[in-house]
Amino acid sequence: MSDTETTRYDFTTAEPHWQAAWEAAGLFKAADTPATGKPKYYVLEMFPYPSGKIHMGHVRNYTLGDVVARYKRASGYDVLHPMGWDAFGLPAENAARQRKTGPASWTYANIATMRGELKRMGLSLDWSREFATCDPAYYGQQQKIFLDFWAGGLVERRMSAVNWDPVDHTVLANEQVIDGRGWLSGAPVEKKNLSQWFLKITDYAEDLLEGLKDLPRWPERVKLMQENWIGHSQGADVTFALTAPVGGIASVTVYTTRPDTLFGMSFLAIAPEHPIARVVAESSPQAAAFLAECAAQGTSEAAIEQAEKKGFDTGLRVTNPLNGQTYPVWIANFVLMDYGTGAIFGCPCGDERDFEFAAKYALPIPIVVAPSVDSIPEKLTKALDGEGIIVNSGFLTGLPTAQAKPAAIAELERLGAGKAVQNWRLRDWGISRQRYWGCPIPVIHCAACGPQPVPASQLPVILPQDVTFDRPGNPLDHHPSWKHVPCPQCGAAATRETDTFDTFVDSSWYFARFTAPHAATPTNLAAVNHWLPVDQYVGGIEHAILHLLYARFFTRAMQKTGHVALAEPFAGLFTQGMVTHESYKDTQGNWLYPEEVVKTPEGAKHAGTGEPVTVGRIEKMSKSKRNTVDPGVIIDRFGADTARWFVLSDNPPERDVEWTESGVLGANRFVHRLYRLALAIAAEPRAETPETFTGEAKKLRQLTHRTIAAVSEALDNFTFNLAVARIYELSGALAGASPADPGLLWARFEAIETLAHLIAPMMPHLAEEIFAALRPGAGLVAANPWPKADAAYLTVDEVTVAVQVNGKLRGTVLLPAGAKADVALPIAKQAVASALLGQTIVKEICVPDRIVNFVVKPA
RNA sequence: GCGGGCGUGGUGGAACUGGUAGACGCGCCGGACUCAAAAUCCGGUUCUGGUGACAGAGUGUCGGUUCGAUUCCGACCGCCCGCACCA
Numbered sequence: 001m002s003d004t005e006t007t008r009y010d011f012t013t014a015e016p017h018w019q020a021a022w023e024a025a026g027l028f029k030a031a032d033t034p035a036t037g038k039p040k041y042y043v044l045e046m047f048p049y050p051s052g053k054i055h056m057g058h059v060r061n062y063t064l065g066d067v068v069a070r071y072k073r074a075s076g077y078d079v080l081h082p083m084g085w086d087a088f089g090l091p092a093e094n095a096a097r098q099r100k101t102g103p104a105s106w107t108y109a110n111i112a113t114m115r116g117e118l119k120r121m122g123l124s125l126d127w128s129r130e131f132a133t134c135d136p137a138y139y140g141q142q143q144k145i146f147l148d149f150w151a152g153g154l155v156e157r158r159m160s161a162v163n164w165d166p167v168d169h170t171v172l173a174n175e176q177v178i179d180g181r182g183w184l185s186g187a188p189v190e191k192k193n194l195s196q197w198f199l200k201i202t203d204y205a206e207d208l209l210e211g212l213k214d215l216p217r218w219p220e221r222v223k224l225m226q227e228n229w230i231g232h233s234q235g236a237d238v239t240f241a242l243t244a245p246v247g248g249i250a251s252v253t254v255y256t257t258r259p260d261t262l263f264g265m266s267f268l269a270i271a272p273e274h275p276i277a278r279v280v281a282e283s284s285p286q287a288a289a290f291l292a293e294c295a296a297q298g299t300s301e302a303a304i305e306q307a308e309k310k311g312f313d314t315g316l317r318v319t320n321p322l323n324g325q326t327y328p329v330w331i332a333n334f335v336l337m338d339y340g341t342g343a344i345f346g347c348p349c350g351d352e353r354d355f356e357f358a359a360k361y362a363l364p365i366p367i368v369v370a371p372s373v374d375s376i377p378e379k380l381t382k383a384l385d386g387e388g389i390i391v392n393s394g395f396l397t398g399l400p401t402a403q404a405k406p407a408a409i410a411e412l413e414r415l416g417a418g419k420a421v422q423n424w425r426l427r428d429w430g431i432s433r434q435r436y437w438g439c440p441i442p443v444i445h446c447a448a449c450g451p452q453p454v455p456a457s458q459l460p461v462i463l464p465q466d467v468t469f470d471r472p473g474n475p476l477d478h479h480p481s482w483k484h485v486p487c488p489q490c491g492a493a494a495t496r497e498t499d500t501f502d503t504f505v506d507s508s509w510y511f512a513r514f515t516a517p518h519a520a521t522p523t524n525l526a527a528v529n530h531w532l533p534v535d536q537y538v539g540g541i542e543h544a545i546l547h548l549l550y551a552r553f554f555t556r557a558m559q560k561t562g563h564v565a566l567a568e569p570f571a572g573l574f575t576q577g578m579v580t581h582e583s584y585k586d587t588q589g590n591w592l593y594p595e596e597v598v599k600t601p602e603g604a605k606h607a608g609t610g611e612p613v614t615v616g617r618i619e620k621m622s623k624s625k626r627n628t629v630d631p632g633v634i635i636d637r638f639g640a641d642t643a644r645w646f647v648l649s650d651n652p653p654e655r656d657v658e659w660t661e662s663g664v665l666g667a668n669r670f671v672h673r674l675y676r677l678a679l680a681i682a683a684e685p686r687a688e689t690p691e692t693f694t695g696e697a698k699k700l701r702q703l704t705h706r707t708i709a710a711v712s713e714a715l716d717n718f719t720f721n722l723a724v725a726r727i728y729e730l731s732g733a734l735a736g737a738s739p740a741d742p743g744l745l746w747a748r749f750e751a752i753e754t755l756a757h758l759i760a761p762m763m764p765h766l767a768e769e770i771f772a773a774l775r776p777g778a779g780l781v782a783a784n785p786w787p788k789a790d791a792a793y794l795t796v797d798e799v800t801v802a803v804q805v806n807g808k809l810r811g812t813v814l815l816p817a818g819a820k821a822d823v824a825l826p827i828a829k830q831a832v833a834s835a836l837l838g839q840t841i842v843k844e845i846c847v848p849d850r851i852v853n854f855v856v857k858p859a
Numbered sequence: 860g861c862g863g864g865c866g867u868g869g870u871g872g873a874a875c876u877g878g879u880a881g882a883c884g885c886g887c888c889g890g891a892c893u894c895a896a897a898a899u900c901c902g903g904u905u906c907u908g909g910u911g912a913c914a915g916a917g918u919g920u921c922g923g924u925u926c927g928a929u930u931c932c933g934a935c936c937g938c939c940c941g942c943a944c945c946a
Binding site for chain 1: 863
């Protein structure tokens with residue numbers, strides 16, 4: 001620039017101005033059933049829980065999604081980009097207890113705050129579709145879906161031992177128990193028997209597993225995590241006859257994945273909860289004591305850490321159907337009642353746990369697997385649980401393990417003692433929660449008629465507002481009148497179900513509701529079948545299993561009940577990394593906020609007291625560690641575009657990004673620099689389009705069009721950090737004094753105008769400001785198409801080619817593009833003549849446009 | 860323990876199917892502007908030696924394949940994530 005005047009871009013007026021302009025133009029509104037003829041693109045970020053204020057994780061998540069939405073819109077797609085609130089959940093009840101406000105008013109106040117913050121970010125959302133899952137209009141439709149699932153055979157009510165969280169007074173799904181503790185409260189989970197509602201996700205275990213193969217745009221590791229969670233295994237059920245029946249039970253059936261090792265049996269072990277264990281305990285105080293010991297262990301962390309295998313010999317014996325020999329029956333603490341049949345046959349040779357158990361209780365360790373027929377070990381020090389050859393095993397001897405499995409199963413089937421079985425780790429989804437702030441389960445319990453669906457005419461079942469939280473437990477249960485209703489079947493006095501749905505139910509179909517949020521039915525089939533699947537879903541890796549698996553199941557269940565016409569809801573998934581920050585502690589070990597810390601050459605100091613501060617690890621931003629930065633404060637100071645640009649810069653989006661002050665300042669500097677550059681170029685004389693472009697002008701045009709291609713590719717690939725780098729590069733090339741050459745003037749204008757478009761997905765306000773300065777009256781960038789790279793400028797006519805001697809770089813030469821060996825070699829030879837002096841060339845390698853390599857040896 | 864991933868300058872990270880390692884940003888150093896500072900602009904910045912052209916080393920470590928390896932293979936070291944008594 002000719003002057004050093006430091007013009008600053010005034011985002012405080014520009015950002016609200018352009019947000020209002022977009023709103024007035026209705027650019028981000030989509031139709032439920034559009035007739036535009038454009039291809040559709042549904043972009044969705046995982047909707048937020050309205051906890052109070054938005055955090056940096058939200059800023060990153062919604063910026064990533066918005067980049068995709070704006071880019072696809074500019075590229076000619078009809079884009080659906082909605083936003084809503086995952087609004088049910090325990091925090092609202094906790095807040096209600098502390099603040100004496102109702103969960104509803106607390107939640108809706110938070111929504112109002114957070115909506116305002118998201119709007120300040122300039123996200124290209126269709127706000128007309130907004131809803132919260134706690135709106136009766138939403139959860140009422142959810143109740144209809146549940147009743148359809150029930151009618152469709154996808155719901156079961158059973159007594160079940162559940163994970164009871166003694167702090168939150170609620171049942172947790174197995175998936176919500178982490179290390180034997182409640183995933184939210186952290187309290188050790190207890191076992192309790194309750195009558196519960198279940199969704200039969202296990203009916204879809206195989207389909208959910210198979211479906212993963214048709215999701216090429218999902219991260220491999222998420223698919224792997226789901227695969228492991230579903231946990232498919234192939235094996236056999238084998239029935240062992242007891243030598244003498246006990247308590248009317250004549251046999252025990254075990255599940256095994258290793259029927260090939262049945263000749264290596266040493267014992268049979270049953271879970272402490274197994275029916276036979278109970279029978280034994282009735283007549284044996286020692287057995288009863290052992291069961292009590294196992295129950296006390298429960299699923300607590302201590303039990304897992306203890307890891308010591310314990311057993312109790314029942315004195316019973318069973319007969320192995322393959323070899324006719326008898327074996328002892330043990331109760332063992334490492335056998336799980338929930339998995340398989342709750343009983344195993346112990347083969348120490350083929351399983352490490354069985355080996356440990358046999359060694360501890362001095363049980364036999366027969367050798368039935370060997371690395372080869374010639375190398376049968378004398379004695380084992382550990383199990384041989386891999387592939388091998390079966391030995392000492394009657395008709396199976398000599399077979400590789402893979403072939404021995406079907407052979408063993410065939411024989412078991414012939415004997416009527418077993419059959420091939422598939423097993424799944426996945427368990428049915430318990431959806432009942434004993435809490436108030438959730439969607440009421442639309443069921444009425446009648447003493448005479450049993451559980452009855454609430455009639456359609458009485459839906460939605462609305463949560464009462466007049467509830468109290470002065471005692472633990474479920475306020476719906478305490479409410480004086482709400483639950484008392486007549487039975488819809490017989491009219492007698494009956495009671496409502498007072499449990500509410502797991503909030504994962506709410507988030508299992510919201511993406512479908514967004515396609516027609518005001519429909520009188522759960523979905524509008526035309527809309528939902530037009531817009532689904534979500535083309536790009538963006539969210540945190542923490543939802544890799546639970547939410548995504550439930551949503552995939554729910555979509556299948558909705559397909560079965562006629563609410564949608566597809567099985568997989570999310571065609572593309574992107575999982576973003578976390579936003580991290582340094583953490584700080586004062587001399588007393590208290591966590592400090594970043595704004596309480598100043599960095600000095602002597603180290604970090606407390607801003608107020610000047611006391612030394614310990615700089616801790618870089619960790620995920622969290623309130624407890626106080627290493628948070630409030631997005632609202634950042635937007636106040638630097639504007640939304642700076643915040644957006646920063647979270648997109650530097651790091652690949654799937655990795656964690658560290659929030660640093662210097663990084664934000666750098667992003668902010670670029671915002672102002674680009675603005676000044678645009679104003680300067682806008683003030684340059686406008687040149688006529690030249691006939692041809694030569695020299696600098698041609699080079700600049702090549703860079704501009706290469707940048708269009710590179711940025712487009714980067715946005716397609718979610719490598720937004722590379723898009724940022726290419727934009728920096730092009731803007732860097734534009735710096736410097738304005739030229740006199742008309743061709744270059746024209747090319748500069750093209751470049752800056754292109755930049756306005758290229759930055760628009762990331763910094764939409766700045767893009768509008770620049771575009772308005774360059775092309776007054778040409779409308780909004782957001783309404784203009786994405787630039788197209790001119791193929792003529794993507795081809796290069798000259799290439800710098802490296803010249804190596806024995807694989808070491810010795811020079812470079814400028815060659816015509818595509819130059820073959822006949823052209824390249826003589827020039828290259830000359831360029832590295834000094835390195836070739838006194839050498840004999842043994843071999844010449846020429847890869848056009850890449851490299852020339854001379855292999856030499858001393859002459 | 861099982862499964863998956865990752866190790867590149869001071870730093871975040873680039874590098875297409877093996878082909879000039881370090882794009883771009885941050886930081887740092889120097890310069891311009893200024894009485895001065897901030898802001899801004901320009902230049903430099905892998906390490907070692909040399910004023911310099913240049914030479915040598917270099918992508919966790921050790922080996923291998925290749926004309927050529929950050930990239931492929933093997934072993935090891937370190938870090939991260941997921942699952943975890945799943946028969």
